Amino acid sequence: MTVQAKTIALVGKLNATGVTESMAELANFLDQAGHTVLFEAETAQHMQLQAYACVTAPEIGKYADAAIVVGGDGTMLGIARQLAPYKVPLIGINQGRLGFITDIPLDRMLPVIAEMLEGKYVSEQRSLLQAIVVRDGNQIFSGMAFNDIVVSRGAGSGMVELRVDVDAHFMYNQRSDGLIVSTPTGSTAYALSAGGPLLHPSLRGIVMVPIAPHALSNRPIVLPDSSEIVIEIAAGRDISVNFDMQSFASLLHRDRIIVKRSAHTVTFLHPRGWNYYDTLREKLHWNEYPSVAGALN
Amino acid sequence: MTVQAKTIALVGKLNATGVTESMAELANFLDQAGHTVLFEAETAQHMQLQAYACVTAPEIGKYADAAIVVGGDGTMLGIARQLAPYKVPLIGINQGRLGFITDIPLDRMLPVIAEMLEGKYVSEQRSLLQAIVVRDGNQIFSGMAFNDIVVSRGAGSGMVELRVDVDAHFMYNQRSDGLIVSTPTGSTAYALSAGGPLLHPSLRGIVMVPIAPHALSNRPIVLPDSSEIVIEIAAGRDISVNFDMQSFASLLHRDRIIVKRSAHTVTFLHPRGWNYYDTLREKLHWNEYPSVAGALN
């Protein structure tokens, strides 16, 4: 079978040992197979690979049939936000233990990528969040998140009180360490540590997870992803909002963060046979029981 | 303004003190206002109200413009499942403390109902679950649930092991006291007690909440409501499945429960100004903090 020649962009985790060699190997492999290889500019610069074209995120969007990311889930989060406007499908190769969204092991990357370029893959769409921060009627910050948007207090500031409105209805005043607004993708990240539920990636939902809430009956709530969530800083100091823990803004009393589903989505390509539940089971050790005394014996 | 005459079915909680008087008062009020009053058969029989037509659930479906239920959330659950196939909108009057879905106080029912019959209401759709139980290839039971479908062990049987597949993908083998599959409506009921998240009624999702799971990393998971969930009894004895705690089936090793969203939905009518978050806040005491020592002072 002949595989049609494609244009493939490569993005790598910077400053990680071994990534340069892996990417050179991958680029050479793709080149030999007749594909066109592009390197994301910052990746190329760090790796000093001069044999290939070096392109910006918008150019990847314009020319690439797919982007292959070598790194961990964090690397993927960063590039996914940048490429979200351009609808380029993403493939993730993990140099360490497999991640939730980087699911091809480095040592098997060549045969797996070869097969995927023949069209044997599982495609999946993920949603993103976007938010603006409004102060005194003016937008002072905006950002996009693939995992979560988190409003939280600093270590020395006691607590934050947030007023939350959804679709123009008052939800509650929440006293806590903070509030996580998460996509289904983010539901296996910080939101999970804070006690949130898992959300299947194809659920059209957004989950709000309080961090150490004062009201003991405060529970995570899952909203339709059409919801507009407005979070106002009602009390507290040294408060900030972050987007995937990768961009930040400091907040003042009365600032409002307005969160919505992004108009963009990101497409991931997984190897044939990939399955969300397999990943969950492996990552969360669902098959390994603590062998509870007296119950399993 | 003239209100168009309507046909209204009345359903009441049986054997509850005061309900008969309230329903007679309500029926008389509707009759005086020119509406046609029908009584659900079982209600009529208990109340010995002979002035009004007495009808079955299918007849309510055929003739009534709306059904008014007087009782608590449990009464509403029962009648909502029966009326689900007929698309009759439901109105709930609560004789005690307001419920999640019976939200009109008894002592204000007449003016509120009058206003609602003038078209001043908030309409809202709720989804239901349906399930069949399959043994040796044969369907041995089927049921519908407005809140939840719960598979659980008896008090003397140690634990149950369930194999769960979703959309033909293996999810996990779960050792626990049981598993709750809940609608958004049920997310404020048993699922909440067992540690599940809240689901907004308009979220197109189903939540699976394990009850006392052995695997400490087992967490509630929210699936799209298009999912087909198959629960197989892998180990354990004295196991049963219930639908809204109102119908039951005993289960044997290898029985499979196949759960899907019902094709039916139920429409609730709420008084003008009704708001889901107001109800949550009031029922869950979100505004009453435990006044945590040292943090709020």
Place this chain on the structure above:
Amino acid sequence: MTVQAKTIALVGKLNATGVTESMAELANFLDQAGHTVLFEAETAQHMQLQAYACVTAPEIGKYADAAIVVGGDGTMLGIARQLAPYKVPLIGINQGRLGFITDIPLDRMLPVIAEMLEGKYVSEQRSLLQAIVVRDGNQIFSGMAFNDIVVSRGAGSGMVELRVDVDAHFMYNQRSDGLIVSTPTGSTAYALSAGGPLLHPSLRGIVMVPIAPHALSNRPIVLPDSSEIVIEIAAGRDISVNFDMQSFASLLHRDRIIVKRSAHTVTFLHPRGWNYYDTLREKLHWNEYPSVAGALN
């Protein structure tokens, strides 16, 4: 060095493949080393080992310097309750994956036991609970628990309402699936699945863990082990109490279960170097992170 000859009782898990061979090997090893071997009566009967003296639990209490249990944590629970009055130290050999309290692997049992009989071991005391059930002023049942005493509803009975008093002070009326009263030993068993904390074995405490409580602010509470806990069945049907899931009593409305620390304690001997935290870490997979996306990368 010469080890002083000791009298060692052997107890084994019944009907478990391989246990007979292991016990014969162990008995022979001890006999060769000059120790006196006694077999617990029921074990001896199942294993048809006729070369050794066959003794009852009280006789083990009278004659044995230590009892070695081959099985899992469940086997140990059963024998520990029986031997509690006699102060015989217990050693646990696990034929499968190591348990919380049976911590010597079968394939290393001979050298480890040899070393322990030389006095190289870690000794540790565990507390037990005892309870009586009182109906109409009469005691109708009594029992002892090494892990937990659990009051719970049957699968078809909706919920139980329990009135709890501690040291003659009213604590609460609790609506739930049930209530677990657990020792520190039991805190890694059912209580943990139901959301309870871990209790270090040397903590002089008892933990009460509600199972799926209606009141969302209901939390596990740890009491001094001098507390007297009285649980009264305030509402519900098909309710029972169990002791380590190994003995049971059915309960009626107004029955009271009176729980106290047992006057007895059990002594476990662990191999040199044994450490509670090592066991916890291994059993609970504390070193294996789910590699949360975006946070660890």
Place this chain on the structure above:
Amino acid sequence: MTVQAKTIALVGKLNATGVTESMAELANFLDQAGHTVLFEAETAQHMQLQAYACVTAPEIGKYADAAIVVGGDGTMLGIARQLAPYKVPLIGINQGRLGFITDIPLDRMLPVIAEMLEGKYVSEQRSLLQAIVVRDGNQIFSGMAFNDIVVSRGAGSGMVELRVDVDAHFMYNQRSDGLIVSTPTGSTAYALSAGGPLLHPSLRGIVMVPIAPHALSNRPIVLPDSSEIVIEIAAGRDISVNFDMQSFASLLHRDRIIVKRSAHTVTFLHPRGWNYYDTLREKLHWNEYPSVAGALN
């Protein structure tokens, strides 16, 4: 009956409206009844009450038979730490909603205090924690906590990794937002919000509660209060430790916090009939059920 004249120290919440008037009223009342009134120096300065002797904490320790604190639980925490070395019993008057440890309502203070000075009270002892921070072998900070000692990350720093050893045994490496080490008193404060259990004040225990831990099987653990807990900063930046959220130290990689039970205890005097469970029940709303749909009807 004649009440013996006593020396009573008064301490008040600074900058709180109405406190000055209440304290003047209280001082006058005590003075009239023949008792000697002392004012804590800072309180006296703020309140400009010049009719009474003005004393330091050590002087309160030396001369006072009891100290009455007017404010909230936070005010009490601050003064309790200062007075801990001097064994002066403390009485708490709450100007707002009753606290966990300030349990006399302002509007009933005079008759209640009168009765307590006649010897009609419930006495109760509470434990404290102390800790030192060690950097490169030198102690750089020390502090005492009545509620909790909390190690946590700043809002912008991703996570902290802590190595925890207890009594010289390695417990775990914990990746999280932080770790709370709490007394029984603190178990109703921040530790509770973070998912910790309640600890009865007379339990001789310390609870460690992780804040948003990565390992989903990480659970709160209750240790005997004889434990020495060593927390080492294994990774992370912008990390600090606080004592009752009232004193702080910034931490660096490899710093160690060594936590033990303080040699001091604090004695609280409560009005006759006071009961810990009454307070819990009221503060945690244990009698107000969310009236779970379908379960309570």
